Each structure stands twice: as C-alpha cells, then as structure tokens.
Amino acid sequence: MVGKIAISVVSVLLVVGIIVGVVVMVNSNGDSDSKQPHRMPSMKMVTSICELTNYKQACAGSLESVAKNDTASANDYILAVVVATLNEVKKSSEATSKVVVDKAIDELNHVAIQDCKDFFDYAVDKLEDSISLVSGSNMQNLEERAHELLSWMTAVYAFHTTCLDQIQNPDYKSAIQNGTLNSTQLSHNAVNIVAELPQILKLFNYHPTLEQNITAEAVASAATSHHHRRRLMSDGYPTWFGPAERKLLARPRAIVPNAVVAKDGSGRFKSISAAIAACPDNNKGRFIIYVKAGIYQEQVIIKKKKTNIFIYGDGIGRTIVTGRRNFGIMKIGTMHTATFANEAAGFIARGITFSNEAGPQGHQAVAFRSVGDKAAMFDCSFEGHQDTLYYQFLRQFYRNCRIYGTIDFIFGKGDAVIQDSEIVVRRPLPKQFNTVTADGREIPRGSNGLVIHNCRIIPDKFLYPIRFQVPTYLGRPWTREALTVVMQSELGDFIRPEGWKLWDGSQNHRSCEMYEFGNRGPGARTDRRNKEFARFKVIGPNQAAKYTPGLFLAAGQWLPQTGVPFRLGF
CATH class of the missing domain: 2.160.20.10 (Single-stranded right-handed beta-helix, Pectin lyase-like)
Known part of the structure; x- marks a missing residue:
C-alpha cells in the first residue's frame, strides 16, 4: 500500500503556487477588475477541497481547469476529480501492460501482473460509472448518492493496492508502483474528497433537508423504539431488494x-x-x-x-x-x-x-x-x-449464513455486513491460532470495513474439546486502518479475553479501529481486551448505529418506495 505522507512546507508552497498560477492565468485573459470578487471563490474552493487530501499538489493540479471557471458548480469540481483520476488510471494500465513476465519461468508473478491489468480495467469501469452518476445529478441527487460514489472510489484505490500486494518479485513490484504513482495518489484523494461531499456541497450553499439528513442518532433512536423487531428485518431480505x-x-x-x-x-x-x-x-x-x-x-x-x-x-x-x-x-x-x-x-x-x-x-x-x-x-x-470468505471489494450483505474457518477466515477490502449468521471456528494445525476476521480498510474516510451483527461465534465439534488450548481471537488488522465491528453478537467462552490479536511484524494495532457493542455470552467481556490496540472501543448505540445496514451500506437509500417494511437500525 502506498503510505500516507506528511505534507511538507515545500509541498504546501507548491500547491499555493499552482493555485496562484491559475488565478494569474485567469487575470491575464483580460478580465476586468470588476470581476475580481467572482474569482476569489474559485481559488478558495480549490484550497478548501485540497485541504481534505493527503496529496495536495496532485489535487490542485487535478482541479486546475475547473478553477478557471467562475461559474463552476459542485458537480463540476467532483467531476474534475473523477476525470483526472480516470485519465491517470488509463496511463497506469498502459504502464502495467509494458511489464512482461514469462509464465513458463515465473507463473505466480505472471498471473499477478495480469491481475493488475484486470484491476485497472475494473477501476476504469467504476470511474466511468462515477462520471455518469455525477454528470447526471443535481446537487440533491449527488448528496443522496454520495455513499455509492464513495464506495466506488474506495474500490478504485483498493484495486491499486491489491495489485501491488500480489506481486512478490521486488523488481516487478517497483516497476508497477512507479508506473501507477499518479493514479494511486489521485484515487486516494478522490476517496477523501467524496467522503466529505456533504461539506463540499455546503460551500455551494446547498444544505440537505431534514428528511435527507439521516443521522446515526436518528437510526439508533428508531431502533430503540422498535426493539421488538431488532433481530430481523421484516421479511429477512436486504433493504435494496425490490x-x-x-x-x-x-x-x-x-x-x-x-x-x-x-x-x-x-x-x-x-x-x-x-x-x-x-x-x-x-x-x-x-x-x-x-x-x-x-x-x-x-x-x-x-x-x-x-x-x-x-x-x-x-x-x-x-x-x-x-x-x-x-x-x-x-x-x-x-x-x-x-x-x-x-x-x-x-x-x-x-x-x-x-x-x-x-x-x-x-x-x-x-x-x-x-x-x-x-x-x-x-x-x-x-x-x-x-481465508474462507473473501469480501474483496464493494458492497456485500450476508444474512442467515454459516461461515467456517480458522485463520483470517473472513477477510477483505470491501464494505461487508454479516447479519444473523453463525460463525463456526475450526481446529487449525498444531501451534496455530484462530482469527475470525482480518479487515483491510486503507483510508479512514473510505467506505469499507467489516461488520458482524447479531451473529453467533462458536467452535465446531472438533475444536470444542481443545478450545481453551487453541488461542482464538475475534480478529487482527490486515492493514493500518482496518475497521472491524462486532456488535450484538453471542461470543463463545473460547474467545480469548484480550479479544484482538496483533498482526505480527506490523504496527497496525496502533491505528486500526476495532469496536464492540452490546455483545453477549462468556466471550463478550471487554475488561481484559488487548491494551495495545490504541483505538479499541466499546461503543455506545449512537456510534454503533453508523455500522447498521441503513448507514454503513446506505441501504435505506437503495430501497424503492415499495411499501415493504424494513429495518435500518438494530
């Protein structure tokens, strides 16, 4: 994964230079002084938007053309971000095509390079879908579909990192990394920008109505007032089904x-x-x-x-x-x-x-x-x-399922909710441990992560007799920004008191987010959870509501007005 970097004073000056250059260029086109006040918002807009990103110089460059337009809308700015990313992804795809590995000599890396090409094809598809979405939306529609756009942008970035993860030869990996640097940075920026889309829309004096602004507190309150239905959606199906x-x-x-x-x-x-x-x-x-x-x-x-x-x-x-x-x-x-x-x-x-x-x-x-x-x-x-269940990318919902495994057996970089299911832990090899989950979220503002909601985590019949001899954990962080939420679930007595395991050789436990809420059973006690997880929390209902399907998957926005009752919250 391309790491996050701190922006130096030099980088900030470069960004300012680009923005000033844009303004000077506009001035040199012969505009009168009377129009000066109309140009200032454009400069401020670029500054405000790029302040959200890690790669500010790349951001300013991607917005250069739209910043020249004093009448540009919020859609124009978001569209510029997506188009710039698409152009660079296409260049990355071309660069990847130039890396050739002889299948007869090194089949593993040959396949990995081919996977990279496929991932960039996927990225192009999602970016083109995003362009259609933004181009065909007014600000209200754009705000309503912000989560969908965020999920797509998050996947585009994950396509980049997953490509690199699979390449084992350092020379090939370096070549791909160098050839995809620009698109990696721009896709990372796109995630952070789209994640703050409601705030960006406010810069254009657009404020969502009360009906559109569904908050976690509202979902939690609604769930509390309808606690008699909390375990099941009315008909047991995901809320986007017609x-x-x-x-x-x-x-x-x-x-x-x-x-x-x-x-x-x-x-x-x-x-x-x-x-x-x-x-x-x-x-x-x-x-x-x-x-x-x-x-x-x-x-x-x-x-x-x-x-x-x-x-x-x-x-x-x-x-x-x-x-x-x-x-x-x-x-x-x-x-x-x-x-x-x-x-x-x-x-x-x-x-x-x-x-x-x-x-x-x-x-x-x-x-x-x-x-x-x-x-x-x-x-x-x-x-x-x-590695039983790989929620690799994008939005996924699992209901009334059974999932069996040993190490990292529910893992991925997608947006996944597993609800009302049975998670069965098996017996591993001697001296091995069990970890139920291994999430791979990479950007804190990204849409992805894993939620286990109202499930049972139990040992199978072969593990049961020796369940206290095999260390079993709720999970471990695959990446620095991993997000895993286990809530309102039954945890068996074989779950280790520390709950979460370190990823060997990494510092992921310092920055990942592992949350628990309302769990039950002998493995649900949290007073002895691993103190090395700096951001571990036992969260309350308002924060937990953010991880219900209604908000985490934006499921309520996908449900057409069919009259079929459904549950957004707990």
Missing part, C-alpha cells in the same frame, strides 16, 4: 428459472459454469439459475459482464460447490484459489454451500470471493479453513 427479488427469494420453487443445472442430466446444464455462460452480457433483468442438489466439483467465476445473476440451490449441504485450490501446496495466488468467485454487480445467492476442501495444510484457500457491487447472500454456507 418486490421482484423478494418474491424470488421467498418462493424460489414458484418461479421458472432461465437455466437449470443438474448432475444427473435432468437440467439443461450439467455444470454451473455452463449455465453462467448462458447469461447475456450486461444483463439488465434478473437471470435465474437453479442448481439442483449434488456436489459440483468445479471452479466457478462469474465475470463482471454477467450482471444480475440470481443463483439458488436446494439448501445448505444439498447443493454444494467445492474445490481444493490453495496457496500452501499448489502455490496459487490467494484470489485464484476461490472455489466460487463473483465479479459482477447485482449477484444474489441462496441455499448453496461454497466449500474449499484444501484443509488447514493448504493455508490460503478461499471458498467464496466477491468483487461485484450490491452482492447479497442468504441461507448459504461458506466452508474452509484459512
């Missing part, structure tokens, strides 16, 4: 799928991958795949153009997708070990077991990986050991 999706999930037997998969040949397809291939690219409607009971030994990858797939099976333990790909034995990169990978927006799954059977000796061995935005998984089981 009536059609709810009907599909409520009565899957009553629908006619677009594709049926069956091992015995009773369906149109015998493999899940073949059924997915039948989905039209950039599908606007819902493509429904029914996978009959059976064990499907295949690696399934839903590519990004296969949008809006709903896949359902005959239930946990009946419809099983399984594989054995792993890093420990096979030396396959972590993301490519996934038995099932979703890279498309709008993915929904229900009633399926996703498994990686590599065992603890396989080390990193992913059962399920998700990149696509607005992914929702219900009544599913994710079974593995190390």
